[in-house]
Amino acid sequence: MKFESLLIHGGIDGDASTGAVNVPIYQTSTFKKSEFENTKDNVYEYSRTGNPTRAALEKLITELEEGYAGFAFASGMAATTAALSLFKTGDKILISNNVYGGTFRVLDKYFKNFGLNYSVFDSSNIEELKNNIDDSVKAIFIETPTNPLMGITDIEEVAKIAKENNIISIVDNTFMTPYLQKPITLGADIVIHSATKYLGGHSDLVAGLVVVNNNELAERIHFIQNSTGGVLSPFDSFLLIKGIKTLALRMDRQNSNTTVVAKFLRNRKEVEKVYYPGFVDHPGHEIQTKQAKGYGGIISFVLKEGYDYKKFLESLELITFGESLGGVESLICHPATMTHAAIPYEMRQAIGITDNLIRISVGIENVDDIIEDLIKSLEI
Ligand SMILES: Cc1ncc(COP(=O)(O)O)c(C=O)c1O
CATH class of the missing domain: 3.90.1150.10 (Aspartate Aminotransferase, domain 1)
Incomplete structure (x- = not known):
């Protein structure tokens, strides 16, 4: 299916049980267990862990970004926080020098309290990036174009350097969306969105998304999502699916x-x-x-x-x-x-x-x- 059609029919297309053309809003916190043991037909337990409306959105963004799995959060910052929670005390994150102010703040004022370090580099200068890499660097976090100065970073180059050094590459794709740019196809490991922006498109919701490129990262992000709980509500998941349909x-x-x-x-x-x-x-x-x-x-x-x-x-x-x-x-x-x-x-x-x-x-x-x-x- 071509991208424009995927926007409308990707993920879970409508509701198979009734023929409704839109995914229903499963406004529920919990689910009845039909059997004592969990089976594959009995996947939902509690809406922090998983909810069918959110799952439809998560499948949709995974397909749009050509990733392995996607996760929906209550804001772009909750999505960024979940991705940064992959790291531990003593690790260092390299960030572009004009990332969104909130991304800088969460590293500078919040993660610093837990001993997660960061260092700022000019991501349009690949040599500077190489010079900043040491053993403690575990992730490179870029935005391209950057907010607000529209600095451009070569995603393929950054992802290549990251791979060579066993570092995770994270791209905030908020400004471009997968309609214009797909970082995972260029080699990035993780894509982040403030879906509040172009994906939602109507200034009527606050939401964040994380898409990862492999099973290990998917399991770890799902663990963080379920443990820390900053999930997107069923109603906002529905609104976001609706917004995405007209993205192109x-x-x-x-x-x-x-x-x-x-x-x-x-x-x-x-x-x-x-x-x-x-x-x-x-x-x-x-x-x-x-x-x-x-x-x-x-x-x-x-x-x-x-x-x-x-x-x-x-x-x-x-x-x-x-x-x-x-x-x-x-x-x-x-x-x-x-x-x-x-x-x-x-x-x-x-x-x-x-x-x-x-x-x-x-x-x-x-x-x-x-x-x-x-x-x-x-x-x-
Ligand atoms: C590029 C970028 N990333 C992340 C965020 C944070 O997203 P949210 O406001 O949905 O938490 C923003 C918000 O302006 C942004 O512009």
Whole structure:
């Protein structure tokens, strides 16, 4: 089945017992045991351990990412936390230098308490990655493109280096989704999603997914999921399956709208710089073109020194000023005080998350309306 059809018919297609075209919401905490011993027809016991609506979603994301098994969590951060829980005291995780602020925070302020170390590297520089590897490094965690500066990392190269050194490679695929990029097919071991974003697509849920490429990791992640319990509810699993059905249509429109908005911003006198992997002169453009089917729906841009970015953000009307991304509506945010506030000031300055940096997630509205809103607010 082609990917677009898999989005609609993959996983568990409808409900065999009634013919319903949608997977039912199994809103139950527990299941009646029909026999004393567990059998293969008697797989569900308790909804933290497994739930049929969640299982349909987990099978679907596994097929979409071409992985071995998938797991659904109550948020992207719960998914990241589950993946990082594979490691122990004394281990070290290498992370890209501008990963999502929450990923940095959970390592810096939470896992550090348990002796799990991390070190930050520029993941667009493979030599720097090699130089950072020592015996304590057990995982490489990357995002590509990175949030918010759209840094590109060669997934195949990172996965190769990881394998050579017996290290697990983890890719946060939130920005691209499997419609545009499939890290497991490029050699990665684990894929993570904040499904809150493009996979859900409607800003109506918070969810996270982990997909692994082998049975050993599947057993370990399932153990962590069941033991720590941050599972996705049956209702949110249903909503996410529903959102995923239109992923290809939404992303096609977001990709094309974003190209128009990026070109528009680049030609404005108020704008200093535009970060968009679709530009041929964007660092890593060739790698992005090689490993993904598109450039996604996110643009970051720097407003010129002295320009009143607060007034600009507050005067937008169609574009929503708020956290998050990947919804059908255009969303704009101020990374330094919102998504990346957890990153220390000096580090933010060093990597380019300055106060006049703005990130926009382009929605599926008519692109003329998006441009009109930007013009009006830039000229205010
Ligand atoms: C790239 C990326 N990964 C992970 C997360 C965390 O996901 P959630 O907010 O669903 O916990 C986010 C949230 O913005 C994100 O942008």
